[in-house]
Amino acid sequence: MASIETRTGPRGTSYKVVWYDDAGRKKSKTWHNQTQADAWRRLIESVRGDEARAIQHLARQASQAPTVEKVATHRLGLLRGTDFSRQTYESYMRNHIGPALGDWPVDTVGEDDCRRFVIALERKKLSPKYITNICGWLVSIFRHAEERGWRQGVPMKPGMLPEVTRSDADEADMFLTLAEAEAIIARMPERHRDPAGLMLATGLRPSEMRALTVGDAYLDVQQPVVRVTKAIKQNREKGSYVGPPKSKRAVRSLGIPPSVVAMLRPHVAGRRSDEYLFPDGHGSWLPESTFYQAFTAGVGRARAEGLLAKNPSPYSLRHTHASLMLDAGMDLWKLSRHMGHGSQQVTENVYAHLMPDAHYQAAAFAQKALES
Incomplete structure (x- = not known):
């Protein structure tokens, strides 16, 4: 509790507010107006003796800036x-x-x-x-x-801010070997194997895969591609909707190998270009939860059979594709464009550690420079 000591002198009457802070130290502040002293006493009691907070409270009252x-x-x-x-x-x-x-x-x-x-x-x-x-x-x-x-x-x-770190376990779950990815896909419900296989072959985001229409698959050109121009977006109030991809660089064409062309042909044959490539049972886009459950089922079966010790998510198919591309010799700049990242820095942050050869090359260059 704070108290007020009234003092009268040659210069008039003053009002000294006395209180103790949290550390038990005696503090005081003198006012020449009893109304101000009363207001300070109430304020200092409300902040439990914290003078800095009390001063800040007064500053907030005096400020003309917006909240x-x-x-x-x-x-x-x-x-x-x-x-x-x-x-x-x-x-x-x-x-x-x-x-x-x-x-x-x-x-x-x-x-x-x-x-x-x-x-x-x-x-x-x-x-x-x-x-x-x-x-x-x-x-x-x-x-x-x-x-x-x-x-x-x-x-x-x-x-x-607290340090944001990715644990070794989290990182291990992000990346699969080709054998692990194929084991999961083979054990997913049959109708979901081709969408998962396309993600593994192209690095598509799940939201991009789900938004693909028949017209996005160019199978009869010199270099067959899947064109990415849209994605399934989230709206907390209205639910999901079709919108633009994550960034301008996410609009891209992804080359597909002959095996994937053959896999996609039954999905495009005799269908309109505006139909979803992998629809749900009503002809709309494949729900996120449905594909997630199908992927999780494949993971569970692969783990039960001793073929997998990790606990990946559908996004791991995209990460695994990137790791396979790096392993095949694709450089980071090309990978960044291929994955549709907003900048190469994003690619480096996620995948640079998968390029051990870069460290060996740097060491070789350093040795050569020192020798010269």
Whole structure:
């Protein structure tokens, strides 16, 4: 509890607010107005003696800057992104950022506040990757405010975030040998084997495979290809829909070998170009959950037969294709274009460790340079 000591002197009456902080240290602050002293006493009690928080509270009251919530709304209004991305950011605001910082003027959020915010997210047992995603959106809000003169600097620093690491087990599940992938596909329900086989042969994303139509398969040209121009997108409110691929570079043509051409012919024969290449029972696109369950069934059977010790997801077919391409000699730049990554850096981050020859070549170049 805080108390007020009234003192009268030659310069008039003053009001000294006395309190103790969490460490038991005696603190005080003098006011020349009893109303201000009473307000400070109530405030310092509400923050349990934390003077820094009390001062920050006063700064928030005096600030003319928009709140974090209002800046986020302004940022969302100018955002070029998918409905799913927009709804994801809205969920970050609704569930995490809003309750903690939403009503704060954006120019009053400091580094310590950001540290406390990250710690609070960790105490919720959220994954490091999810925390990093939430804080990435918060950083974009601060930068948006800085660009418009509503605050100076970005208080959220990279060092505040938990380290996002991929365990050896996670990485092992990402990549399969060709024999492991073929064992899984052979044990999937029959109608799902060809979609999985096409993913393994081309590196298609599951969402891209599910959106393919008959007209996307060019089987009777000099170099047969599958053309990627769309993907099944997610909307948290309206459900799935057909939209553009993940990035501009994801629009691409993927060469297919003769064995895959032969596999696809029954899927295109006598069908309209706008029909889905791998439809569900009603002629619509193949549901994500249906293909996932089929793949999981194949994994379970392969594991039961002792042919697989890993626990991969359908996306592992894409990663496995990339590893096979690198093993066959494709360089990272070509692989990046082939996989439809937004940049070569993405490719390097995921697959560079699969190129041990690059280290040997670097060592050989270094030796040659030293010898000269």
